[in-house]
Amino acid sequence: MTNQHDNQSIPQHTYADTELLRFSTAGSVDDGKSTLIGRLLYDSKSIFEDQYEAVKTASERRGEEGVNLALLTDGLKSEREQGITIDVAYRYFSTPKRKFIIADTPGHIQYTRNMVTGASTANVSLILIDARNGVVEQTRRHAIIASLLQIPHLVVCINKMDLVDYGQEHFERIKDEFEKFASKLDVSDVSFIPISALKGDNIVNRSKNMNWYEGPTLLYYLENVHIASDHNFIDSRFPVQHVLRPYNDDYHDYRGYAGRVAGGIFKKGDEVMLLPSGFTTKISKIDSFDGEMDKAFPPQSVTILLEDDLDLSRGDMIVRPHNQPKISQDIEVMLCWFGQDKPIQIRGKYTVLHTTNEVRCLVKDIRYKLDINTLSRNQEDKSLHMNDIGRVVLRTTKPLYFDSYRTNRITGSLILIDEATNNTVAAGMII
Amino acid sequence: MDYHINHLRELESESIFIMREVAAQFENPVILFSGGKDSILMTYLAVKAFYPARVPFPLLHIDTGHNFPETIEFRDDLVNKYGLKLTVGSVQEAIESGMVTEEKGLNASRNLLQTAVLLESLEKGKYDAALGGGRRDEEKARAKERFFSHRDEFGQWDPKNQRPELWNLFNGKKSLGEHFRIFPISNWTELDVWQYLAMENVPLPSLYFSHKRKVFKRDGILLADSEFIFKKPEEEVFEEVVRCRTIGDMTCTGVWQSHAQTVQEIIEEVATTHQTERGGRTDDKRSDTAMEDRKKHGYF
Numbered sequence: 001m002t003n004q005h006d007n008q009s010i011p012q013h014t015y016a017d018t019e020l021l022r023f024s025t026a027g028s029v030d031d032g033k034s035t036l037i038g039r040l041l042y043d044s045k046s047i048f049e050d051q052y053e054a055v056k057t058a059s060e061r062r063g064e065e066g067v068n069l070a071l072l073t074d075g076l077k078s079e080r081e082q083g084i085t086i087d088v089a090y091r092y093f094s095t096p097k098r099k100f101i102i103a104d105t106p107g108h109i110q111y112t113r114n115m116v117t118g119a120s121t122a123n124v125s126l127i128l129i130d131a132r133n134g135v136v137e138q139t140r141r142h143a144i145i146a147s148l149l150q151i152p153h154l155v156v157c158i159n160k161m162d163l164v165d166y167g168q169e170h171f172e173r174i175k176d177e178f179e180k181f182a183s184k185l186d187v188s189d190v191s192f193i194p195i196s197a198l199k200g201d202n203i204v205n206r207s208k209n210m211n212w213y214e215g216p217t218l219l220y221y222l223e224n225v226h227i228a229s230d231h232n233f234i235d236s237r238f239p240v241q242h243v244l245r246p247y248n249d250d251y252h253d254y255r256g257y258a259g260r261v262a263g264g265i266f267k268k269g270d271e272v273m274l275l276p277s278g279f280t281t282k283i284s285k286i287d288s289f290d291g292e293m294d295k296a297f298p299p300q301s302v303t304i305l306l307e308d309d310l311d312l313s314r315g316d317m318i319v320r321p322h323n324q325p326k327i328s329q330d331i332e333v334m335l336c337w338f339g340q341d342k343p344i345q346i347r348g349k350y351t352v353l354h355t356t357n358e359v360r361c362l363v364k365d366i367r368y369k370l371d372i373n374t375l376s377r378n379q380e381d382k383s384l385h386m387n388d389i390g391r392v393v394l395r396t397t398k399p400l401y402f403d404s405y406r407t408n409r410i411t412g413s414l415i416l417i418d419e420a421t422n423n424t425v426a427a428g429m430i431i
Numbered sequence: 432m433d434y435h436i437n438h439l440r441e442l443e444s445e446s447i448f449i450m451r452e453v454a455a456q457f458e459n460p461v462i463l464f465s466g467g468k469d470s471i472l473m474t475y476l477a478v479k480a481f482y483p484a485r486v487p488f489p490l491l492h493i494d495t496g497h498n499f500p501e502t503i504e505f506r507d508d509l510v511n512k513y514g515l516k517l518t519v520g521s522v523q524e525a526i527e528s529g530m531v532t533e534e535k536g537l538n539a540s541r542n543l544l545q546t547a548v549l550l551e552s553l554e555k556g557k558y559d560a561a562l563g564g565g566r567r568d569e570e571k572a573r574a575k576e577r578f579f580s581h582r583d584e585f586g587q588w589d590p591k592n593q594r595p596e597l598w599n600l601f602n603g604k605k606s607l608g609e610h611f612r613i614f615p616i617s618n619w620t621e622l623d624v625w626q627y628l629a630m631e632n633v634p635l636p637s638l639y640f641s642h643k644r645k646v647f648k649r650d651g652i653l654l655a656d657s658e659f660i661f662k663k664p665e666e667e668v669f670e671e672v673v674r675c676r677t678i679g680d681m682t683c684t685g686v687w688q689s690h691a692q693t694v695q696e697i698i699e700e701v702a703t704t705h706q707t708e709r710g711g712r713t714d715d716k717r718s719d720t721a722m723e724d725r726k727k728h729g730y731f
Binding site: 018020087088091092094099101113116120121241242245246247250251254256260287290298299300301303314338351353354409410413414415417422423424427 | 434435436437438439440441442443444445447448451452454455478479480481482483484485567568574575590591593594595596597598599600601602604605606617618620622623
């Protein structure tokens with residue numbers, strides 16, 4: 001056939017071992033976030049000529065001096081008109097070592113929900129500090145969100161070093177200030193890099209202006225930060241997503257449980273327990289389009305077959321008998337409220353999505369509201385409006401099988417849906 | 432212990448997860464098939480997601496009547512190979528019935544008319560989820576798109592009021608008459624798509640590979656000559672060695688000078704290119720927010 005092109009004998013290309021790293025940034029108009037992203041894209045040659053030309057033309061039309069790289073990230077008409085980032089924008093670039101997904105979010109307090117969204121899947125949180133201003137309220141808020149969302153790695157870029165004569169004392173002072181504050185947070189891996197996004201110091205190329213700094217450039221950091229253990233490989237969790245029944249002659253007895261491994265490692269022959277039934281059986285096969293697999297681990301999407309024909313459907317979970325998740329109808333969560341129309345209602349009922357499970361819940365109590373600029377707990381005003389974060393007690397109609405969010409970001413997270421509007425109104429991290 | 436997968440496998444796993452989520456959450460999903468590499472990839476991933484069962488979604492092709500003949504031939508082969516069901520929404524028929532009116536003038540294209548036919552086909556098929564091959568790296572309005580993108584009863588997109596998407600929890604709840612657009616390959620870039628297609632040895636339409644074709648130049652873009660496109664007298668037709676980077680309607684898809692004859696050569700070309708793939712799409716060049724405007728009204 002002439003119309004099909006068979007790509008036989010393709011050599012293994014150089015990108016076959018590239019890892020994926022997701023990082024989130026938060027920032028406002030003035031702190032140079034857009035310039036930094038523009039610089040990363042530009043210096044890693046990820047901006048195309050026609051994109052650059054389009055941004056250049058748009059900058060000229062707006063009467064701006066120079067090329068406004070912020071226009072690369074602000075995609076919506078209203079964002080361009082107002083010169084702000086409203087929503088999460090996703091940006092992509094890659095080097096031979098890694099492919100990067102940037103979740104670029106606005107930094108202002110009124111967009112906390114967008115920051116939380118961008119942070120939910122990130123391996124690394126990039127926090128920008130203006131070297132002239134040091135740690136400000138917004139810095140603390142971004143670090144607190146990174147800590148709440150358990151982003152494994154934090155990289156603090158002290159920007160605009162060119163405006164403080166590349167002085168080491170500025171860098172050290174801000175670093176000390178941040179470390180003092182961060183000791184109160186739940187973050188383990190923090191790095192500091194002095195940069196100038198505008199001039200390109202320590203972004204892709206080492207700065208000649210800061211010989212006193214011996215650490216990595218930002219790109220080197222992003223290419224090398226250890227992310228292999230960001231998933232939980234200890235506690236085996238397989239939420240059943242979909243049951244595959246082919247109903248044809250070749251596979252008439254086939255019953256495969258499709259899903260994405262949420263934790264631990266599953267192997268053929270492993271003894272497993274099914275939740276909620278509590279029955280035990282063995283894995284007879286781990287299947288995929290590419291053939292049988294001897295093991296499966298996060299974040300692989302696979303199909304598991306069991307030795308016995310037992311009741312198991314979407315929302316149920318396959319675990320190991322000696323390592324079970326918590327099972328309860330009373331759930332304590334740190335909740336970020338997203339709803340625009342109404343604040344959270346005590347005694348209110350919502351739909352809960354947790355792994356592949358769907359239940360309903362009742363809001364039993366709000367323990368406190370968290371001040372996300374200071375981490376202080378407010379027990380007087382406990383109302384949660386849009387962008388507020390607080391500790392909340394939920395009672396679900398059926399038990400959830402969960403881990404604490406600290407242990408597993410997949411089995412420890414949930415969202416609430418308003419049953420009248422169908423909107424996602426809250427994101428919760430189980431304590 | 433080495434429990435790590437490369438970025439292509441991770442993207443594949445994410446897309447398969449989305450496909451299975453669609454099958455579980457919706458009653459009557461459909462794959463929007465354009466004939467381009469992204470919808471071929473999507474179909475291939477759907478086959479993988481449900482193996483050894485059949486893909487539980489039919490394909491819907493909105494045919495402008497101005498397609499490259501190679502596209503149609505390839506589409507029919509694909510449908511046969513995987514035992515899929517195909518529905519075609521015809522722009523030609525919509526014009527003949529008076530539902531839509533053809534554009535006039537030099538850059539006339541049926542691109543905008545597709546939206547009306549698409550919305551009508553979705554309504555007719557009672558589809559509640561339409562899977563599209565849109566990617567966030569393609570275009571700035573698409574960079575804001577969700578995996579599960581809600582559409583109101585008029586099929587419209589409200590970019591300022593989108594549902595937040597966290598972790599891998601996807602909210603597909605909707606009221607009567609509303610539907611979802613699903614973008615399973617949101618996080619793939621053009622290079623990822625090509626690398627994956629090469630790795631998996633997926634067959635592709637010949638249009639993507641270098642071939643000789645009659646073309647002419649307009650606004651710096653090479654367009655394929657065809658009976659569907661109006662040419663100014665001074666626009667001279669000549670033969671050139673070209674390939675398509677995107678495949679759409681013949682009236683608005685630019686072709687590129689290229690000698691890439693294998694996927695590997697395409698990867699090398701894409702990795703070193705200086706223009707985005709949609710740089711050759713005259714439908715995007717109509718205004719700075721052409722894509723956002725079309726999407727708000729229900730475009731792919």
